[in-house]
Each structure stands twice: as C-alpha cells, then as structure tokens.
Amino acid sequence: MAKYDAILLAGFGGPEGQDDVIPFLRNVTRGRGIPEERLEEVAHHYRHFGGVSPINNQNRALKAALEAELAFRGVDLPVIWGNRNWAPYLTDVVAEAHENGQDRLIAIATSAYSSYSSCRQYREDFAEAIIKPGLARVVHIDKVRQFFDHPGFVLPFIEGVRQGLADVEAANPGINLYTEVEVLFATHSIPMTDAAKSGPAERGFGEGGAYAAQHNAVAEVVVAAAAPADSSEALSWQLVYQSRSGPPSMPWLEPDINDAIAELPARGIRAVVIVPLGFVSDHMEVLWDLDNEAMETAKEHGLFSVRVPTPGTNPAYVSGLVDLVMERVNDTPVDERPALTELGPWYDVCRPGCCENVRLGFKPALAGEAP
Structure with missing residues (x-):
C-alpha cells in the first residue's frame, strides 16, 4: 500500500489573455523550430476567444470536483494543480508542495491515451520538476495508469452518443440511424513515427501503435453500448483525426x-455525430477544430451535425479518477481493476522504451522505468 501526501493534477496549460498567446505557443513548440508565422496562424484560434484558453478554468473546476469527491469519500488527500506549458507551472507547484511537506505525490495527467505527447512527455516534465530545483532524491511522483478504457472515462461518451443520436432523430424525423448517420470519433492527430512508437513495443500494435489501437477499442465499446437496444444492426462509425500541426512532408495519422x-x-x-474521444475537456482543439471547422464543413456538405460533450466534470469521470488514485493507494490487484476493452487495464509503470519520441530521443522520465 502506498502513502501519498497529495494528488498532483497535471494539465497542458493555456493562455489567459491576449498577451499570453504567443509566449504560450512558444512554450508548447520549444525545440521544434516552428516559425513565428505558423505560431501566428495558430494564435488566431486563441484570439478568436479573447486570447483565453478554456483549459485552465476547466482544470480549476476539475480540481474542485475532485476535492469534493475525496471529501465525500473521507479521503484525506489534498489536490494540487500544475501545468506543463503555462502557469501554474509544474516545477513551481512541486517545489511549493515540497515546502509544505508534500514529497510523495500521485499524479493524474489530463490525458487518457498512450503516446509521447499524451503520456511520456508528462512523465518527462515530472522528472524536470524535481531535477531542476534539486529535489530528485527528495520528491517522488507516481502516476495513475492510462485510463482510456476506464468506465469513468468511457461512460460519459456512451451517454453523449445516445443523446446525440436522439438529437439527430428529433431534428430529422424518419432518418435511419444505421444507414444515414455516421458517428465520427475524433482525436488529436500525431506524427506516424510517434504513433508507431506509442505503447510498449512487445505488444505489437502495428502502424498506429497503442495510440490508434486504444482509440479504436474504446470507440467499439461506445458504439456497441450506445446503439438502440432493440436493434441488431450496427451503427456506422470511423476514427478520424484533427489539429495536425506538422510540415506537409511529415506523415501524420489520417483521415482528417x-x-x-x-x-x-x-x-x-445525412447526419454526423462528432465524438471528441481523445479529449478529457472542451479545450481549444475542441472549440475551434470541432465546433467551428468540422461543424462548418458538415454544413457546407448539407449534413446535420451534433457534437458530444467531453467528460469535463461529469460525476462518473470525477469518481473514476479518484478510483484510479485509490487503486494505487490500496495496491488493488490487476484482476480487480475495471477496464472496458481487452487492452486494459493499462500499466501502473510504463515499460522501458514506451512512447519514444524518435526526433528528440529519450529524456529522464518519472513514473516509469529507465529506457
């Protein structure tokens, strides 16, 4: 059984004003050689919303929801929140936790899947957060397992697709849900090289690695559970990608x-149900790439469209995150851990070489073994 001093809620971070936008984007893309003109193109998305990303307020709300759930269960674990790319920065938050006597942390990364950007990069930032202030032999950070197929993450999408199909039927009387509606499961595209390296190599996931395999597995669960119970037909669906940001010469996961x-x-x-399966909350890629661009594309092609909510602070999601923490606190046996696909439950400790970034190579990463 593990004794933790606090829960570290680790977010991506986002600007909270027009003056923050370009410095934030420089943080996100540091070391990648992205030209300023490309940053200005992306900045337009943030400036459309007043230079404010919703992600920080969403994490504030999630932090409060986690605190309420912990209090309801009688679990005495404070929740601290830090970001990778904007204030409050992980390094500052971890140093402050140490000053408060909180040296053993259990981290929840606000990302459910396996890949460099959605898992290993968080672990590298955890390492930097203790190495940079000289706390490498003092502060210990574990991380909950990837929760792509945990019921708390999946059930809100099932509810959302059911409601989305009901909305389609209400707005389009007589529409056939099985032949005239497409369910589009959307997630962030990543370079094919990163996708192929996602997850442990010995699992042999193929071209899209664990990243694509996990999304496909969860989509199958959602479709099966959300389909009307009185039908033997299957809903039509596909996994699609969004928010590509790399040069045209670099292959990324498709289709867009x-x-x-x-x-x-x-x-x-005649209609599409858009499911932001790769996202835990309605941050910028959801608001711009889905609610603006994808919805507009659907309209241009004469399609009715609805967008399913992300988990956000859905009670099932919040409860599920606390369950993941308590797995580690109580050392719950693997066969007692819930998982809705055959791929899980995922590992507490990432395997050596997991989610390598081919371009950058390996850096120190906490919550996992040495590569």
Whole structure:
C-alpha cells in the first residue's frame, strides 16, 4: 500500500489573455523550430476567444470536483494543480508542495491515451520538476495508469452518443440511424513515427501503435453500448483525426475529420455525430477544430451535425479518477481493476522504451522505468 501526501493534477496549460498567446505557443513548440508565422496562424484560434484558453478554468473546476469527491469519500488527500506549458507551472507547484511537506505525490495527467505527447512527455516534465530545483532524491511522483478504457472515462461518451443520436432523430424525423448517420470519433492527430512508437513495443500494435489501437477499442465499446437496444444492426462509425500541426512532408495519422466529412454525402449520409474521444475537456482543439471547422464543413456538405460533450466534470469521470488514485493507494490487484476493452487495464509503470519520441530521443522520465 502506498502513502501519498497529495494528488498532483497535471494539465497542458493555456493562455489567459491576449498577451499570453504567443509566449504560450512558444512554450508548447520549444525545440521544434516552428516559425513565428505558423505560431501566428495558430494564435488566431486563441484570439478568436479573447486570447483565453478554456483549459485552465476547466482544470480549476476539475480540481474542485475532485476535492469534493475525496471529501465525500473521507479521503484525506489534498489536490494540487500544475501545468506543463503555462502557469501554474509544474516545477513551481512541486517545489511549493515540497515546502509544505508534500514529497510523495500521485499524479493524474489530463490525458487518457498512450503516446509521447499524451503520456511520456508528462512523465518527462515530472522528472524536470524535481531535477531542476534539486529535489530528485527528495520528491517522488507516481502516476495513475492510462485510463482510456476506464468506465469513468468511457461512460460519459456512451451517454453523449445516445443523446446525440436522439438529437439527430428529433431534428430529422424518419432518418435511419444505421444507414444515414455516421458517428465520427475524433482525436488529436500525431506524427506516424510517434504513433508507431506509442505503447510498449512487445505488444505489437502495428502502424498506429497503442495510440490508434486504444482509440479504436474504446470507440467499439461506445458504439456497441450506445446503439438502440432493440436493434441488431450496427451503427456506422470511423476514427478520424484533427489539429495536425506538422510540415506537409511529415506523415501524420489520417483521415482528417474534414476530409472524412466531405466524403459522407456520396454514401447517403445525412447526419454526423462528432465524438471528441481523445479529449478529457472542451479545450481549444475542441472549440475551434470541432465546433467551428468540422461543424462548418458538415454544413457546407448539407449534413446535420451534433457534437458530444467531453467528460469535463461529469460525476462518473470525477469518481473514476479518484478510483484510479485509490487503486494505487490500496495496491488493488490487476484482476480487480475495471477496464472496458481487452487492452486494459493499462500499466501502473510504463515499460522501458514506451512512447519514444524518435526526433528528440529519450529524456529522464518519472513514473516509469529507465529506457
């Protein structure tokens, strides 16, 4: 059984004003050689919303929800919150925790899947947060397992797709849910090289690595559970990608959601249900790439569209995150840990070489073994 002093809620971070936008984007892209003009293109998305990303307020709300759930259960664990790319920075938060006597932390990264950017990069930032202030032999950070198929993460999407299908039927009387509706599961695209290296190599996930395999597995669960119970037919769906940011010469996971939407009318599709399966909350990529661009693309092609909510502070999601912490506190046996796909439950400790960034190589990473 593990004794922790606090829960570290680790977020991506986001600007909270117009003056923050470009410095924030420089933080996100540091070391990648992204030209300023490309940063200005992306900055337009943030400036459309007053230079404020919703992600920080969402993490404040999630922190409060976690605190309420912990108090309800009688669990005496404070929640501290730090970001990778904007204030409050992880390094500052971990140093402050140490000053408060909180040297053993259990981290929840606000990302459910396996890849460099969604898992290992968080672990590298945890390492930097204790190495930089000279706390490497003092502060210890564990991390809850990847929770892509934990019921707390999946159930809100099932509820959302059910409601999305109901909204489609209400707005389109007589529509056939099985032949005229497409469910589009959307997630952030990543370079093919990173995708292939996601997850432990010995699992042999193939071209898209664990990243694509996990998304596909969860999508299958959601579709099966959300389909009307009185039908033997299967809903039509596909996994699509968004928010590509790399140079045209670098292959990224496809198809892009807008390209996929454009092909649907030729198949007789009249409506789409967009599911932000790769996201835990409604941050910028959801608000801009889905609610703006994808919805507009659907409209241009004569398709009715609805977008399913992200887990956010859904009670099932919040409760599930606390369950993940308590697995570690109580050392729950693997066969007693819930997982809705055959891929899980995922590992507490990432395997050596997991989620390598081919371009940058390996850096020190906490909550895992040495590569």
